[in-house]
Amino acid sequence: xxxxxxxxxxxxxxxxxxxxxxxxxxxxxxxxxxxxxxxxxxxxxxxxxxxxxxxxxxxxxxxxxxxxxxxxxxxxxxxxxxxxxxxxxxxxxxxxxxxxxxxxxxxxxxxxxxxxxxxxxxxxxxxxxxxxxxxxxxxxxxxxxxxxxxxxxxxxxxxxxxxxxxxxxxxxxxxxxxxxxxxxxxxxxxxxxxxxxxxxxxxxxxxxxxxxxxxxxxxxxxxxxxxxxxxxxxxxxxxxxxxxxxxxxxxxxxxxxxxxxxxxxxxxxxxxxxxxxxxxxxxxxxxxxxxxxxxxxxxxxxxxxxxxxxxxxxxxxxxxxxxxxxxxxxxxxxxxxxxxxxxxxxxxxxxxxxxxxxxxxxxxxxxxxxxxxxxxxxxxxxxxxxxxxxxxxxxxxxxxxxxxxxxxxxxxxxxxxxxxxxxxxxxxxxxxxxxxxxxxxxxxxxxxxxxxxxxxxxxxxxxxxxxxxxxxxxxxxxxxxxxxxxxxxxxxxxxxxxxxxxxxxxxxxxxxxxxxxxxxxxxxxxxxxxxxxxxxxxxxxxxxxxxxxxxxxxxxxxxxxxxxxxxxxxxxxxxxxxxxxxxxxxxxxxxxxxxxxxxxxxxxxxxxxxxxxxxxxxxxxxxxxxxxxxxxxxxxxxxxxxxxxxxxxxxxxxxxxxxxxxxxxxxxxxxxxxxxx
Numbered sequence: 001x002x003x004x005x006x007x008x009x010x011x012x013x014x015x016x017x018x019x020x021x022x023x024x025x026x027x028x029x030x031x032x033x034x035x036x037x038x039x040x041x042x043x044x045x046x047x048x049x050x051x052x053x054x055x056x057x058x059x060x061x062x063x064x065x066x067x068x069x070x071x072x073x074x075x076x077x078x079x080x081x082x083x084x085x086x087x088x089x090x091x092x093x094x095x096x097x098x099x100x101x102x103x104x105x106x107x108x109x110x111x112x113x114x115x116x117x118x119x120x121x122x123x124x125x126x127x128x129x130x131x132x133x134x135x136x137x138x139x140x141x142x143x144x145x146x147x148x149x150x151x152x153x154x155x156x157x158x159x160x161x162x163x164x165x166x167x168x169x170x171x172x173x174x175x176x177x178x179x180x181x182x183x184x185x186x187x188x189x190x191x192x193x194x195x196x197x198x199x200x201x202x203x204x205x206x207x208x209x210x211x212x213x214x215x216x217x218x219x220x221x222x223x224x225x226x227x228x229x230x231x232x233x234x235x236x237x238x239x240x241x242x243x244x245x246x247x248x249x250x251x252x253x254x255x256x257x258x259x260x261x262x263x264x265x266x267x268x269x270x271x272x273x274x275x276x277x278x279x280x281x282x283x284x285x286x287x288x289x290x291x292x293x294x295x296x297x298x299x300x301x302x303x304x305x306x307x308x309x310x311x312x313x314x315x316x317x318x319x320x321x322x323x324x325x326x327x328x329x330x331x332x333x334x335x336x337x338x339x340x341x342x343x344x345x346x347x348x349x350x351x352x353x354x355x356x357x358x359x360x361x362x363x364x365x366x367x368x369x370x371x372x373x374x375x376x377x378x379x380x381x382x383x384x385x386x387x388x389x390x391x392x393x394x395x396x397x398x399x400x401x402x403x404x405x406x407x408x409x410x411x412x413x414x415x416x417x418x419x420x421x422x423x424x425x426x427x428x429x430x431x432x433x434x435x436x437x438x439x440x441x442x443x444x445x446x447x448x449x450x451x452x453x454x455x456x457x458x459x460x461x462x463x464x465x466x467x468x469x470x471x472x473x474x475x476x477x478x479x480x481x482x483x484x485x486x487x488x489x490x491x492x493x494x495x496x497x498x499x500x501x502x503x504x505x506x507x508x509x510x511x512x513x514x515x516x517x518x519x520x521x522x523x524x525x526x527x528x529x530x531x532x533x534x535x536x537x538x539x540x541x542x543x544x545x546x547x548x549x550x551x552x553x554x555x556x557x558x559x560x561x562x563x564x565x566x567x568x569x570x571x572x573x574x575x576x577x578x579x580x581x582x583x584x585x586x587x588x589x590x591x592x593x594x595x596x597x598x599x600x601x602x603x604x605x606x607x608x609x610x611x612x613x614x615x616x617x618x619x620x621x622x623x624x625x626x627x628x629x630x631x632x633x634x635x636x637x638x639x640x641x642x643x644x645x646x647x648x649x650x651x652x653x654x655x656x657x658x659x660x661x662x663x664x665x666x667x668x669x670x671x672x673x674x675x676x677x
Contacts, residue, residue, distance in 0.1 A: 012363075023247045026257050031174035033242050034261040036121055036235025036336035038174065039329040041181065041268040043128055044070065044232035045276050046283060046302035047393070051225025053284050055218060057207045060277070062222060067273035070229040071266050073443050077236050078262035080408050080440040083433050084240045085254040087414055092347045093241035093340075094407035101413035102406065110406040111348055112470035114237070116463060117399030118341040121234060122334040122378035124396055126152050127387045129330030135300050136323045144387040149379055151331050156375035159338040162364040170335055173328035178264055180321045181303075185271030187318070188310040192278060200305040201314070203280035224454040230447055231393065232269050234400050235333070236261075237407070238340045245339070276302055279309035285390060301326075334378070342370030352481040353474040394459035399467065401448040408441035498586040500527035502578050505555070505590040506571065506612070507531045509540070510547040513592035513629035518555055520627055521590045532558045532574060536565045568612050572619075579621055588623045589616055597633030 024032060048066050052059040081093075088096045094114060099107030130148045134141045158169060188198060239258045246253040287299050300308070307322035308314040342358075346367045349358030355369075362368030385391045415434035422430060452460065503526035507514045521529055531553075535541045541559055548557050560570040578587050591613065594605040616624045 024245055025247050026253050026260070028171060029239075029242075029246055029253065029257045030260060031171040031332070031335075032245075032339055033238045033257065033336055034235065034264075035170065035174050035329055036125065036238060036333040037233075037261050037265055038178065038235075038268070039125065039128075039326075039333035040232045040234050041265060041272055042132070042303050042326045042330055043301070043389070043393070044229050044269055045273045047228035047231055048225045048273070049276065049281065049283050049302060050285060051221060051228045053207055053282065054224075055221045057282070059218065059221060059225075060207075060282075063225075063277055064273060066222065066226050066229055067269060069226055070232050071269060073230065073447065074233055074236070074266060074269075075262065076436065076440045076443060077233055077404060077408075078258055080411065080437050081236055081240045082255045082258050083437065084407060084411060085243055085258065086251045087411065088240070089243050089251045089254075091241055091244045091343055093237050093344070094403035094410075095344060095347065097410035097414065098406045101410035101417070106406055106410070108353065108471050108474050109467075110403045111344065111353070112467045112474065113399035113402035113406075114241075114344055115341065115399075115470055116466050117234075117397075117403070118337040118344075119374060119377045119381065120392065120396050120399065120463075121337040122152070122155075122374060123381040123385070124389060124392045125330050125333035125337075126155075126378070127382060127385075127392055128389045129327045129333075130387055131389045132301055132304065132323060132327040132330060135298075135304055136320070136327075138298055145383060148382045148387040152334070152375055152379050152382065155331070155334055155338060156371055159335065159342075159371050160362070160364060160366060160368055162366055170332045173325060173332050176321075177325040177329040178268075180318070180325050181268050181272070184307055184310050184318060184322055185268070185275065188275045188278075188306070189271070191310065198275065198279035198309040200276075200279040200281040200309045201300065202282040202305060203309075205282050207282050207284060220454070223450050227397075227447065227451040227454050228393075230401070230451070231397055232265065233404070234397060235336050237400070237403055238336045240407075241340045241343055245343070272303060272306060275306045275310065279306060281305050281309075337378075338371060338374060341374045342367035345370040345373075348474065351478075353478050355477065356481075391459065394455055395463050398448070398451055398455070398460055398463045401444050401451060402467070404444040405441055405448055408437045408444060411437040412441060498584065500582065500585045501588055502527060502582070502585055503529045503588045503590065504575070504578075505529070505531045506592070506609075507533045507544070507557070508608075509544060510551070513594065513627065516629060517590045517592040517627040518553065521588075522555070524588075526588060527585075530556045530558050532560060532571065534560045534562050534567045534570050536562055536567065567608050568615055571612060572615055575616070575619065575622060579619075583621070586621055586623060588625055590625045590627055592627050592629060595628045595630045595634045597631065597635075601631070601633060 045063075045067065048063055048070070049060065052063055052066070084093065084097060088100070090096060092099075094110035095107050098110045126148045127144075129151065130144050133147070134144060140147065191198065236258070239254050239261070243250050243254045246257075281302050283299055283302055283305075300314070303326055304314070304319065304323050307319045308316075311318035313319065345354055345358040347359075348354040349356050349360075357369045358367060360367070360369070381392065412434055415430050415437065419427060419430050419434070452464070456464070501524075503521045503524065505514070505517050505521045507517075518531060533541065533544060545557065545559075558574070560574055562570045575587055575589070578585075591609050593609050594601075596602050596605060613624050613626075616622055
């Protein structure tokens, strides 16, 4: 029923051998894996200014230095992850590095941090993109949540179509954003170099400090601004997670893509920050703190204010290009998570820390279960936080820096191990690599502490709770799989045949499905065979007995009394009696069932059978066998005509010395013989 709409949305299935056709060259890998890191330039400077703005205009002078500190940290992390791409070409990023070098606990801590961060990346990116749209068109502000959810659905569908196809579609907005931002930086730099002046629309507004900022409070605000500016580092780890999706040579292409992304991001962050300072952008969480701002003033984002200052107003082509491409790449930044989350989920699923379904590719050779789960979780966050970037971003980057720190600590251990076994000629290079990772681990560890301290009361506590919950969930799933593996390990008696098989066919009335179930049960040649019906109406039972005798069915009919008209209980009691008499035997229950083609027909049929099956499945030594009968609505091809000849009757089972056929004791029910007696 859903096949045609699914094919229209997702596309035709791909064969497994076509997996090589979906691998990415560098020009497509950049928009697929780096859109998150590139898009962070749209709000990293804004986050720095928001943090410093709490101390008033005086602290804003430190913005270039805070941006410089973020750039240094970004460069170190990029260098570190380039080494990870070469050392662990199988992907997995921080999880793979931590598991190989720091053990299972550290690897699951990194994985839980990344999984939470990927969900937040999607929510923040989509909300930020919509915020830029509503910044240019304020009338859309009340519709931010439905617009965000609609864009999220589009992203999910595009990623279900395949990594390469989504990369082709998303390449234009990503490269378009880079081009227009570089044009803005170049044009702004030329104007300043030739003596021009830049003035943002908020430049002539003052800024109230929340309180008098000196000494330790000023340091705390600077640290908070630095931690908020570190959002520029989000998405760096995505390339190392997705190395398997690159064309060969995978590690070299991934490393080169990471280097290109690092250079582009550093230049954009530095350029936007300098232009924001030159044009005197003032921004705050609460517009009422802007001195001189009119009542009801709606702030534009920093990047759109800079674009307006550089281009000469908010009605210029450059302004609308910057606003449009910024909104597009902020939404598409979620695409990085839509690639990273399913890949990491597939690795965790293969290792038994997430459900195995996460490790299986869908029709389009993508890990579709991961895509769907990510979209659902991110949509829930967007709805819960009203698509507010300000509220969502407080939860951001904690998971990033947990994974950064563990990954680089793991790489230090990796290089130390390599150093012991490598020839002397390579030791110098390995020592340099270890120093880079050690320095990176130290820096990201310090930033993690700063982020936790400065953001904890602003909402980061939610992430601090969420990550241990995900960690515990993965441990619980792994323990379950291990217990099941032990249970399913074949023992010495695993291939031993049961002593006997007692077949029981459930019959309510004598129609075609019941006759088919009887024929199938007889063809299986069990040790004993009976048909069982539950007596809820005297008239129905007498009718069934009469039809049974008229057809001369060579199977005993057992009638189970049910004074309270319950069907399930008497059948369960009958099966229990058979099991008590012969604990080593197997009881096989044949249940005729209708197969329907319409969902509402399922409500009209099979309800008793479903309840009974649900109870029987928990009984040891009992097999439940469904005998389907397709109703007309479910038939996709015509049924084959019946054979003209009647097949010979199978031999009735007999007692071990020959003699009469074996008929089981019917217990407290009534037995009708095959001859109607």
